Amino acid sequence: MAARPKPAESAGFEVRLENFSGPFDLLLGLISKHEMDITDVALAQVTDEFIGYLRRLREAGADWALDEASEFVVLAATLLELKAARLLPAGEAENDDDLALLETRDLLFARLLQYKAFKEIAAIIGDRLESEAERFPRLTALEPHFAALLPELLWRHTPEKFAALARAALTPRVPAPTAVGLGHLHAPTVDVKEQSEIIAAMLAVGHAMSFRVLIADAATTLVVVARFLALLDMFRDAVVAFEQAGPLGELQVHWTGAFAYKELDSESGMDRE
Amino acid sequence: MSRENELMDTGSMDIVNLPGGAKAALEAVLMVTDEPVAEAQLAAVVGLGVDQVGALLVALQREYDGYTSTCNDACPVSAAPATAAPRGFELRKVAGGWRIYSRTDFAHIVSRFVMDGQTAKLTQAALETLAVIAYRQPVSRARVSAIRGVNVDSVVRSLAQRGLIEESGTDAESGAVLYQSTHYFLERMGISSAEDLPQLAPHLPGLENLQDFEDSSY
Amino acid sequence: MSRENELMDTGSMDIVNLPGGAKAALEAVLMVTDEPVAEAQLAAVVGLGVDQVGALLVALQREYDGYTSTCNDACPVSAAPATAAPRGFELRKVAGGWRIYSRTDFAHIVSRFVMDGQTAKLTQAALETLAVIAYRQPVSRARVSAIRGVNVDSVVRSLAQRGLIEESGTDAESGAVLYQSTHYFLERMGISSAEDLPQLAPHLPGLENLQDFEDSSY
Numbered sequence: 133m134a135a136r137p138k139p140a141e142s143a144g145f146e147v148r149l150e151n152f153s154g155p156f157d158l159l160l161g162l163i164s165k166h167e168m169d170i171t172d173v174a175l176a177q178v179t180d181e182f183i184g185y186l187r188r189l190r191e192a193g194a195d196w197a198l199d200e201a202s203e204f205v206v207l208a209a210t211l212l213e214l215k216a217a218r219l220l221p222a223g224e225a226e227n228d229d230d231l232a233l234l235e236t237r238d239l240l241f242a243r244l245l246q247y248k249a250f251k252e253i254a255a256i257i258g259d260r261l262e263s264e265a266e267r268f269p270r271l272t273a274l275e276p277h278f279a280a281l282l283p284e285l286l287w288r289h290t291p292e293k294f295a296a297l298a299r300a301a302l303t304p305r306v307p308a309p310t311a312v313g314l315g316h317l318h319a320p321t322v323d324v325k326e327q328s329e330i331i332a333a334m335l336a337v338g339h340a341m342s343f344r345v346l347i348a349d350a351a352t353t354l355v356v357v358a359r360f361l362a363l364l365d366m367f368r369d370a371v372v373a374f375e376q377a378g379p380l381g382e383l384q385v386h387w388t389g390a391f392a393y394k395e396l397d398s399e400s401g402m403d404r405e
Numbered sequence: 406m407s408r409e410n411e412l413m414d415t416g417s418m419d420i421v422n423l424p425g426g427a428k429a430a431l432e433a434v435l436m437v438t439d440e441p442v443a444e445a446q447l448a449a450v451v452g453l454g455v456d457q458v459g460a461l462l463v464a465l466q467r468e469y470d471g472y473t474s475t476c477n478d479a480c481p482v483s484a485a486p487a488t489a490a491p492r493g494f495e496l497r498k499v500a501g502g503w504r505i506y507s508r509t510d511f512a513h514i515v516s517r518f519v520m521d522g523q524t525a526k527l528t529q530a531a532l533e534t535l536a537v538i539a540y541r542q543p544v545s546r547a548r549v550s551a552i553r554g555v556n557v558d559s560v561v562r563s564l565a566q567r568g569l570i571e572e573s574g575t576d577a578e579s580g581a582v583l584y585q586s587t588h589y590f591l592e593r594m595g596i597s598s599a600e601d602l603p604q605l606a607p608h609l610p611g612l613e614n615l616q617d618f619e620d621s622s623y
Numbered sequence: 624m625s626r627e628n629e630l631m632d633t634g635s636m637d638i639v640n641l642p643g644g645a646k647a648a649l650e651a652v653l654m655v656t657d658e659p660v661a662e663a664q665l666a667a668v669v670g671l672g673v674d675q676v677g678a679l680l681v682a683l684q685r686e687y688d689g690y691t692s693t694c695n696d697a698c699p700v701s702a703a704p705a706t707a708a709p710r711g712f713e714l715r716k717v718a719g720g721w722r723i724y725s726r727t728d729f730a731h732i733v734s735r736f737v738m739d740g741q742t743a744k745l746t747q748a749a750l751e752t753l754a755v756i757a758y759r760q761p762v763s764r765a766r767v768s769a770i771r772g773v774n775v776d777s778v779v780r781s782l783a784q785r786g787l788i789e790e791s792g793t794d795a796e797s798g799a800v801l802y803q804s805t806h807y808f809l810e811r812m813g814i815s816s817a818e819d820l821p822q823l824a825p826h827l828p829g830l831e832n833l834q835d836f837e838d839s840s841y
């Protein structure tokens with residue numbers, strides 16, 4: 133399937149990973165490296181190369197191997213999707229399913245091309261910024277006799293008001309996390325926080341409980357997942373501890389936190405009293 | 406309109422009588438600003454029409470570039486070749502206004518004096534993010550992320566800190582913060598408006614219907 | 624001394640070949656610096672002798688005043704009357720060196736420009752920047768940018784112009800200019816020293832943890 137022999141082991145993972153900033157980048161690199169159509173890229177081969185590369189990274193003590201690995205999973209999924217769509221006959225679409233797949237294919241290619249276009253534009257902008265940096269603007273302070281013409285400053289700030297302003301300005305601005313669209317999810321949402329309260333209430337009786345017991349009343353898989361995530365959160369907050377006799381054994385959960393879990397919820401504004 | 410013209414004439418009277426005329430008056434104003442000055446503001450200050458001022462500025466620009474013009478004011482723009490040595494500075498229209506810059510030929514000399522504004526180069530990731538924002542503005546971080554295929558939060562923050570992008574309200578539907586490029590970005594690019602950016606289309610072969618797909622939700 | 628001259632000659636070689644020659648190189652420097660530049664410093668940078676540079680500066684000065692000189696560089700100072708219109712700017716030798724100013728004939732127009740559109744109130748951005756400087760002084764612009772999340776260069780310039788902040792030396796490590804609030808600021812606040820500013824809550828971030836971020840190379 134591969135148009136060229138596998139590169140020598142010593143060549144390593146040729147795509148310049150230190151510069152790559154995401155799956156599209158890597159994908160473009162791969163396509164140009166193998167000088168082939170996306171359908172001809174042997175995913176297995178690329179994966180082998182990548183795993184070998186990661187192993188060498190780890191041996192070399194690079195602690196960002198995990199980041200790279202997770203990026204690669206995204207890449208592999210994109211690649212797989214692209215291949216699946218690409219292998220379809222490009223002729224007339226027979227039915228709606230074919231059409232949908234073709235659209236998927238086009239969409240992925242369009243996104244890849246768009247990404248490539250922005251890379252090219254970024255290079256142009258970079259060159260432009262660099263050449264413009266050779267010009268220096270006249271940046272003069274007003275001569276004193278002109279500066280004196282500026283209207284007298286209106287100042288209505290008391291020290292207290294000014295301090296309030298400083299407080300606001302010095303408070304770190306935590307940017308809202310990038311919003312992830314949930315439009316494609318149809319299942320009713322389950323609130324992890326709510327689930328942790330339920331678990332806290334169950335564990336409040338005082339003795340350890342198995343995970344099986346904690347999810348006994350879960351109506352859907354989603355609730356099971358949410359309870360599991362809630363337990364992870366609570367473990368992070370050091371209010372529960374886990375115990376497991378052996379691999380695949382029953383998971384026992386202990387309450388190790390303060391008496392009431394709701395204290396941890398103070399920031400959510402919930403008050404159950 | 407006629408009344409306005411009358412007022413302008415009164416204003417222009419005393420300028421024209423000054424040595425160097427209106428062109429020198431414009432130069433004098435350009436000497437004291439630390440940002441590009443809009444034609445309209447210059448026109449108001451010297452008391453001439455915007456068109457007249459625009460023509461004078463172009464004449465000055467040509468003079469600095471070495472095209473001699475012995476005529477005073479309202480000099481016709483000729484297609485003659487440069488006949489004098491260019492000056493060490495140039496007049497440019499950037500970010501919607503006019504401003505004096507040192508000529509690039511002397512960058513190596515000037516840079517020894519001016520440390521200010523000597524900023525570190527942008528990384529590849531920052532450049533690509535900046536490109537997407539400049540061409541898709543106003544745009545949310547989520548959408549930039551979708552186009553670039555990676556999380557862009559920290560890059561967006563550093564671009565804002567460098568003054569190249571800024572917040573511009575929120576998306577009506579999602580409430581997400583939108584970003585746009587700044588005047589400072591235009592200044593740094595040496596262009597007058599975002600419309601002067603190079604065309605994106607030639608870099609997107611066969612994607613005439615790009616609009617459709619890019620607006621789809623990822 | 625002779626060795627220094629050799630070095631200078633090498634420098635002047637390429638400058639003379641540039642369009643406009645050494646005179647244009649001097650103009651380029653003078654046009655973008657906002658403080659008087661010493662003749663010796665200019666001479667070192669363009670790679671010519673101090674005497675030569677002094678003569679070129681006088682030639683430039685006369686050119687701006689309207690005495691035409693068609694000769695390039697090393698132009699003999701003639702006593703002929705002004706034959707061209709003077710420029711809107713002039714080159715003056717003041718204490719410490721040479722600087723380009725707007726021509727005094729146009730002071731009334733420049734004044735009009737300075738007063739035009741200037742409001743007596745500080746913008747929100749300026750106030751917040753002033754607050755950060757007042758509470759974290761002495762502090763560099765880069766640090767203030769890091770805290771505010773936006774580029775503060777022009778705001779800092781206008782605060783300095785307003786006399787609310789001033790330079791206070793440079794950072795020992797980075798060499799960056801540091802800023803502090805002024806006596807005028809204290810006067811306007813009605814307090815006698817910066818220590819009299821109301822205390823802020825102790826848990827507000829200092830500058831320590833911003834170090835990493837602002838030093839990252841975006």
